[in-house]
Amino acid sequence: MQVGYKLPEVTFHTRVRDESIEGPNPFRWEDKTTADYFKGKRVILFSLPGAFTPTCSTYQLPGFENGHSDFADLGIDEIYCMSVNDSFVMNKWALDQGLKNVKVIPDGSGEFTRRVGMLVRKDNLGFGLRSWRYAAVVNDGVVEAWFEEPGLCDNHGEDPYGVSSPETVKEWLTENKATSAA
Template structure:
Protein backbone atom coordinates (compact mmCIF):
# COMPACT_ATOMS: atom_id res chain seq x y z
CA UNK A 1 0.00 0.00 0.00
CA UNK A 2 1.23 3.49 -0.81
CA UNK A 3 2.55 5.46 2.14
CA UNK A 4 3.38 9.05 2.92
CA UNK A 5 6.63 10.11 1.30
CA UNK A 6 6.05 7.93 -1.76
CA UNK A 7 5.33 9.07 -5.32
CA UNK A 8 1.97 8.28 -6.84
CA UNK A 9 2.15 5.64 -9.57
CA UNK A 10 1.98 6.83 -13.16
CA UNK A 11 -1.40 6.35 -14.76
CA UNK A 12 -3.73 7.73 -17.39
CA UNK A 13 -7.17 8.54 -16.05
CA UNK A 14 -10.33 9.89 -17.70
CA UNK A 15 -12.52 12.94 -17.13
CA UNK A 16 -15.29 14.70 -18.98
CA UNK A 17 -14.32 17.81 -20.89
CA UNK A 18 -16.33 20.21 -23.02
CA UNK A 19 -15.40 18.01 -26.00
CA UNK A 20 -16.31 14.72 -24.30
CA UNK A 21 -14.20 12.12 -22.48
CA UNK A 22 -10.56 13.13 -22.19
CA UNK A 23 -7.42 11.50 -20.90
CA UNK A 24 -5.38 13.08 -18.12
CA UNK A 25 -2.15 11.68 -16.74
CA UNK A 26 -1.16 11.67 -13.11
CA UNK A 27 1.83 13.82 -14.14
CA UNK A 28 -0.61 16.46 -15.47
CA UNK A 29 -2.89 16.26 -12.43
CA UNK A 30 -0.24 16.32 -9.71
CA UNK A 31 3.03 17.58 -11.22
CA UNK A 32 4.26 20.85 -9.74
CA UNK A 33 1.08 21.37 -7.70
CA UNK A 34 -0.33 20.82 -4.25
CA UNK A 35 -3.47 18.72 -4.69
CA UNK A 36 -6.11 17.43 -2.31
CA UNK A 37 -7.01 14.02 -3.72
CA UNK A 38 -9.95 12.09 -2.38
CA UNK A 39 -11.29 8.77 -3.56
CA UNK A 40 -14.70 7.22 -3.15
CA UNK A 41 -16.01 3.67 -3.61
CA UNK A 42 -18.64 4.75 -6.11
CA UNK A 43 -20.33 7.73 -7.70
CA UNK A 44 -23.95 8.28 -6.69
CA UNK A 45 -23.61 6.06 -3.60
CA UNK A 46 -25.13 7.47 -0.39
CA UNK A 47 -22.07 8.28 1.75
CA UNK A 48 -20.10 9.49 -1.26
CA UNK A 49 -22.88 11.80 -2.49
CA UNK A 50 -24.33 12.96 0.82
CA UNK A 51 -21.22 13.31 2.98
CA UNK A 52 -17.83 12.92 1.29
CA UNK A 53 -18.18 15.10 -1.81
CA UNK A 54 -20.08 17.85 0.06
CA UNK A 55 -17.26 18.09 2.61
CA UNK A 56 -14.86 19.01 -0.21
CA UNK A 57 -17.35 21.30 -1.97
CA UNK A 58 -17.87 23.16 1.31
CA UNK A 59 -14.16 23.09 2.13
CA UNK A 60 -12.84 24.45 -1.19
CA UNK A 61 -12.13 27.98 0.08
CA UNK A 62 -10.41 26.71 3.23
CA UNK A 63 -8.31 24.23 1.24
CA UNK A 64 -7.26 26.95 -1.20
CA UNK A 65 -6.38 29.22 1.75
CA UNK A 66 -4.07 26.44 2.99
CA UNK A 67 -2.16 26.37 -0.29
CA UNK A 68 -4.05 23.66 -2.17
CA UNK A 69 -3.94 24.38 -5.91
CA UNK A 70 -6.51 21.79 -6.99
CA UNK A 71 -8.97 19.24 -5.62
CA UNK A 72 -9.45 15.92 -7.42
CA UNK A 73 -12.17 13.35 -6.75
CA UNK A 74 -11.30 9.85 -7.96
CA UNK A 75 -13.59 6.86 -8.41
CA UNK A 76 -13.52 3.58 -10.29
CA UNK A 77 -16.20 4.80 -12.68
CA UNK A 78 -16.28 5.91 -16.30
CA UNK A 79 -15.92 9.60 -17.21
CA UNK A 80 -19.59 9.89 -18.21
CA UNK A 81 -20.71 8.89 -14.72
CA UNK A 82 -18.10 11.13 -13.10
CA UNK A 83 -19.21 14.09 -15.22
CA UNK A 84 -22.87 13.56 -14.38
CA UNK A 85 -22.08 13.07 -10.71
CA UNK A 86 -19.99 16.23 -10.61
CA UNK A 87 -22.91 18.17 -12.07
CA UNK A 88 -25.46 16.56 -9.73
CA UNK A 89 -23.45 17.26 -6.55
CA UNK A 90 -22.19 20.73 -7.47
CA UNK A 91 -18.61 19.43 -7.31
CA UNK A 92 -17.77 20.42 -10.88
CA UNK A 93 -19.21 23.89 -10.39
CA UNK A 94 -17.10 24.22 -7.21
CA UNK A 95 -13.98 23.43 -9.25
CA UNK A 96 -13.39 19.84 -8.18
CA UNK A 97 -11.98 17.68 -10.98
CA UNK A 98 -14.08 14.51 -11.20
CA UNK A 99 -11.70 11.85 -12.50
CA UNK A 100 -12.45 8.24 -13.37
CA UNK A 101 -10.17 5.22 -13.09
CA UNK A 102 -12.51 2.94 -15.09
CA UNK A 103 -10.47 -0.28 -14.85
CA UNK A 104 -9.18 0.47 -11.35
CA UNK A 105 -5.52 0.22 -12.38
CA UNK A 106 -4.45 3.37 -10.55
CA UNK A 107 -6.06 2.41 -7.22
CA UNK A 108 -4.68 -1.13 -7.56
CA UNK A 109 -1.18 0.24 -8.17
CA UNK A 110 -1.54 2.24 -4.95
CA UNK A 111 -2.80 -0.81 -3.07
CA UNK A 112 -6.00 1.04 -2.21
CA UNK A 113 -8.53 -1.18 -3.97
CA UNK A 114 -11.25 -3.28 -2.37
CA UNK A 115 -14.38 -5.20 -3.26
CA UNK A 116 -17.76 -5.44 -1.58
CA UNK A 117 -19.40 -7.95 -3.88
CA UNK A 118 -22.58 -8.12 -1.80
CA UNK A 119 -23.45 -4.53 -2.81
CA UNK A 120 -21.96 -4.70 -6.32
CA UNK A 121 -18.76 -2.77 -5.64
CA UNK A 122 -16.02 -4.79 -7.30
CA UNK A 123 -12.45 -3.58 -7.74
CA UNK A 124 -13.28 -0.15 -6.30
CA UNK A 125 -11.22 2.49 -4.51
CA UNK A 126 -11.04 2.45 -0.76
CA UNK A 127 -12.30 5.72 0.64
CA UNK A 128 -9.24 7.88 1.20
CA UNK A 129 -8.02 11.46 1.20
CA UNK A 130 -4.48 12.61 0.51
CA UNK A 131 -2.46 15.75 0.23
CA UNK A 132 -0.16 15.34 -2.77
CA UNK A 133 2.72 17.73 -3.46
CA UNK A 134 4.33 17.44 -6.89
CA UNK A 135 3.18 13.81 -7.12
CA UNK A 136 4.41 12.81 -3.64
CA UNK A 137 1.96 11.81 -0.91
CA UNK A 138 2.44 14.11 2.09
CA UNK A 139 -0.70 13.17 4.05
CA UNK A 140 -2.77 10.00 3.65
CA UNK A 141 -6.02 9.24 5.48
CA UNK A 142 -7.80 5.94 4.81
CA UNK A 143 -11.28 5.10 6.00
CA UNK A 144 -11.59 1.74 7.77
CA UNK A 145 -15.28 1.47 6.94
CA UNK A 146 -16.20 2.42 3.34
CA UNK A 147 -19.64 3.51 4.56
CA UNK A 148 -18.12 6.30 6.66
CA UNK A 149 -16.32 9.47 5.61
CA UNK A 150 -15.34 11.19 8.85
CA UNK A 151 -11.64 10.28 8.74
CA UNK A 152 -11.33 11.27 5.07
CA UNK A 153 -13.45 14.42 4.91
CA UNK A 154 -12.03 17.76 3.83
CA UNK A 155 -12.06 18.82 7.49
CA UNK A 156 -10.07 15.74 8.58
CA UNK A 157 -7.57 16.27 5.76
CA UNK A 158 -7.09 19.92 6.74
CA UNK A 159 -6.61 18.93 10.40
CA UNK A 160 -3.93 16.43 9.34
CA UNK A 161 -2.27 19.11 7.18
CA UNK A 162 -2.11 21.41 10.22
CA UNK A 163 -0.14 19.04 12.30
Protein backbone atom coordinates (compact mmCIF):
# COMPACT_ATOMS: atom_id res chain seq x y z
CA MET A 1 0.00 0.00 0.00
CA GLN A 2 1.30 3.43 -0.85
CA VAL A 3 0.44 7.03 -0.14
CA GLY A 4 -1.75 8.29 -2.99
CA TYR A 5 -3.37 4.90 -3.54
CA LYS A 6 -7.15 4.94 -4.09
CA LEU A 7 -8.92 2.37 -1.94
CA PRO A 8 -10.56 -0.51 -3.84
CA GLU A 9 -14.31 -0.48 -4.37
CA VAL A 10 -15.72 -3.29 -2.24
CA THR A 11 -19.17 -4.08 -0.89
CA PHE A 12 -19.32 -4.83 2.84
CA HIS A 13 -22.25 -6.89 4.16
CA THR A 14 -23.27 -5.24 7.43
CA ARG A 15 -26.02 -5.71 9.99
CA VAL A 16 -27.70 -2.54 11.23
CA ARG A 17 -30.19 -1.97 13.99
CA ASP A 18 -33.74 -1.44 12.73
CA GLU A 19 -36.32 -0.46 15.35
CA SER A 20 -39.16 -1.53 13.02
CA ILE A 21 -38.09 -5.15 13.48
CA GLU A 22 -39.57 -6.75 16.57
CA GLY A 23 -38.04 -9.49 18.65
CA PRO A 24 -34.66 -10.20 20.21
CA ASN A 25 -32.63 -9.53 17.05
CA PRO A 26 -33.80 -6.19 15.59
CA PHE A 27 -31.17 -6.04 12.83
CA ARG A 28 -31.31 -6.16 9.05
CA TRP A 29 -28.71 -6.64 6.36
CA GLU A 30 -27.38 -3.50 4.70
CA ASP A 31 -24.72 -3.48 2.03
CA LYS A 32 -22.26 -0.59 2.22
CA THR A 33 -19.54 0.25 -0.25
CA THR A 34 -16.09 1.71 0.08
CA ALA A 35 -17.59 5.02 -1.13
CA ASP A 36 -20.25 4.92 1.61
CA TYR A 37 -17.51 4.89 4.24
CA PHE A 38 -14.83 7.07 2.67
CA LYS A 39 -16.24 9.47 0.07
CA GLY A 40 -15.93 13.13 1.06
CA LYS A 41 -14.41 12.39 4.49
CA ARG A 42 -10.99 12.37 6.10
CA VAL A 43 -10.85 9.23 8.22
CA ILE A 44 -8.59 6.93 10.13
CA LEU A 45 -8.90 3.31 9.08
CA PHE A 46 -7.18 0.72 11.22
CA SER A 47 -7.28 -3.01 10.72
CA LEU A 48 -6.32 -5.80 13.02
CA PRO A 49 -6.17 -9.60 13.14
CA GLY A 50 -9.40 -10.21 15.01
CA ALA A 51 -12.17 -8.99 17.24
CA PHE A 52 -11.88 -10.00 20.90
CA THR A 53 -8.13 -10.64 20.62
CA PRO A 54 -5.84 -9.30 23.39
CA THR A 55 -3.83 -6.51 21.72
CA CYS A 56 -6.80 -5.39 19.64
CA SER A 57 -9.20 -5.25 22.60
CA THR A 58 -6.77 -3.93 25.20
CA TYR A 59 -4.74 -1.31 23.32
CA GLN A 60 -5.52 -0.53 19.70
CA LEU A 61 -9.32 -0.22 19.66
CA PRO A 62 -9.62 1.47 23.08
CA GLY A 63 -6.81 3.87 22.17
CA PHE A 64 -8.62 5.07 19.06
CA GLU A 65 -11.97 5.18 20.90
CA ASN A 66 -10.58 7.21 23.82
CA GLY A 67 -8.60 9.53 21.53
CA HIS A 68 -11.56 10.37 19.32
CA SER A 69 -11.84 14.04 20.32
CA ASP A 70 -8.09 14.57 19.80
CA PHE A 71 -8.36 13.04 16.33
CA ALA A 72 -11.40 15.21 15.54
CA ASP A 73 -9.39 18.28 16.55
CA LEU A 74 -6.73 17.16 14.05
CA GLY A 75 -9.21 17.11 11.15
CA ILE A 76 -10.50 13.53 11.29
CA ASP A 77 -14.21 13.04 10.50
CA GLU A 78 -14.54 9.33 11.34
CA ILE A 79 -12.52 6.47 12.77
CA TYR A 80 -13.11 2.98 11.37
CA CYS A 81 -11.93 -0.35 12.73
CA MET A 82 -11.83 -3.17 10.18
CA SER A 83 -11.21 -6.86 10.66
CA VAL A 84 -11.67 -10.02 8.64
CA ASN A 85 -14.64 -10.96 10.79
CA ASP A 86 -18.33 -11.09 9.92
CA SER A 87 -20.81 -8.40 10.89
CA PHE A 88 -22.24 -10.43 13.77
CA VAL A 89 -18.82 -10.67 15.42
CA MET A 90 -17.90 -7.04 14.74
CA ASN A 91 -21.21 -5.74 16.12
CA LYS A 92 -20.92 -7.87 19.26
CA TRP A 93 -17.33 -6.72 19.78
CA ALA A 94 -18.36 -3.06 19.36
CA LEU A 95 -21.09 -3.61 21.97
CA ASP A 96 -18.69 -5.43 24.30
CA GLN A 97 -16.16 -2.58 23.97
CA GLY A 98 -18.83 0.08 24.59
CA LEU A 99 -17.95 1.94 21.39
CA LYS A 100 -19.49 5.36 20.92
CA ASN A 101 -17.01 6.92 18.48
CA VAL A 102 -15.20 4.26 16.47
CA LYS A 103 -17.30 2.49 13.84
CA VAL A 104 -16.61 -1.10 12.87
CA ILE A 105 -16.41 -2.41 9.32
CA PRO A 106 -16.78 -6.16 8.80
CA ASP A 107 -14.61 -7.51 5.99
CA GLY A 108 -16.05 -10.99 6.41
CA SER A 109 -14.72 -12.45 3.18
CA GLY A 110 -11.41 -10.57 3.40
CA GLU A 111 -11.94 -9.04 -0.06
CA PHE A 112 -10.96 -5.48 0.90
CA THR A 113 -8.03 -6.73 2.96
CA ARG A 114 -6.82 -8.90 0.07
CA ARG A 115 -7.08 -6.05 -2.41
CA VAL A 116 -4.98 -3.72 -0.24
CA GLY A 117 -2.34 -6.44 0.13
CA MET A 118 -2.83 -7.07 3.85
CA LEU A 119 -4.47 -10.53 3.86
CA VAL A 120 -2.25 -13.07 5.62
CA ARG A 121 -2.59 -16.61 6.85
CA LYS A 122 -2.73 -17.05 10.61
CA ASP A 123 -3.20 -20.83 10.60
CA ASN A 124 -0.50 -21.08 13.27
CA LEU A 125 -3.05 -19.49 15.65
CA GLY A 126 -6.11 -21.28 14.27
CA PHE A 127 -7.41 -18.05 12.69
CA GLY A 128 -7.15 -18.83 8.96
CA LEU A 129 -7.02 -15.77 6.71
CA ARG A 130 -6.85 -12.47 8.61
CA SER A 131 -5.66 -8.90 8.26
CA TRP A 132 -2.14 -7.82 9.00
CA ARG A 133 -2.22 -4.98 11.53
CA TYR A 134 -2.11 -1.50 9.94
CA ALA A 135 -3.61 1.98 10.13
CA ALA A 136 -4.11 4.67 7.51
CA VAL A 137 -5.25 8.24 7.18
CA VAL A 138 -7.61 8.27 4.20
CA ASN A 139 -8.84 11.46 2.56
CA ASP A 140 -11.83 11.06 0.22
CA GLY A 141 -10.89 7.44 -0.47
CA VAL A 142 -7.19 8.14 -1.12
CA VAL A 143 -4.43 7.04 1.27
CA GLU A 144 -2.77 10.08 2.82
CA ALA A 145 -0.57 8.20 5.32
CA TRP A 146 0.14 4.49 5.87
CA PHE A 147 1.24 2.80 9.11
CA GLU A 148 2.03 -0.90 8.63
CA GLU A 149 3.48 -3.16 11.30
CA PRO A 150 6.84 -4.70 10.33
CA GLY A 151 7.23 -8.31 9.21
CA LEU A 152 4.20 -8.77 6.94
CA CYS A 153 4.05 -12.51 6.21
CA ASP A 154 1.92 -15.58 6.63
CA ASN A 155 1.92 -17.33 10.01
CA HIS A 156 4.11 -14.72 11.69
CA GLY A 157 5.26 -15.95 15.09
CA GLU A 158 4.50 -12.65 16.80
CA ASP A 159 1.84 -9.93 16.71
CA PRO A 160 3.83 -6.72 16.18
CA TYR A 161 2.16 -3.59 17.50
CA GLY A 162 3.33 0.02 17.67
CA VAL A 163 3.57 1.44 14.14
CA SER A 164 -0.25 1.31 13.77
CA SER A 165 -0.98 2.55 17.29
CA PRO A 166 -3.26 5.52 17.97
CA GLU A 167 -0.26 7.35 19.43
CA THR A 168 1.75 6.97 16.19
CA VAL A 169 -1.15 8.12 14.01
CA LYS A 170 -1.82 11.09 16.31
CA GLU A 171 1.85 12.08 16.20
CA TRP A 172 1.80 12.01 12.38
CA LEU A 173 -1.41 14.06 12.24
CA THR A 174 0.02 16.61 14.69
CA GLU A 175 3.25 16.95 12.69
CA ASN A 176 1.37 17.07 9.40
CA LYS A 177 -1.00 19.75 10.72
CA ALA A 178 1.94 21.85 11.93
CA THR A 179 3.68 21.46 8.57
CA SER A 180 0.47 22.30 6.66
CA ALA A 181 -0.13 25.43 8.73
CA ALA A 182 3.39 26.80 8.12
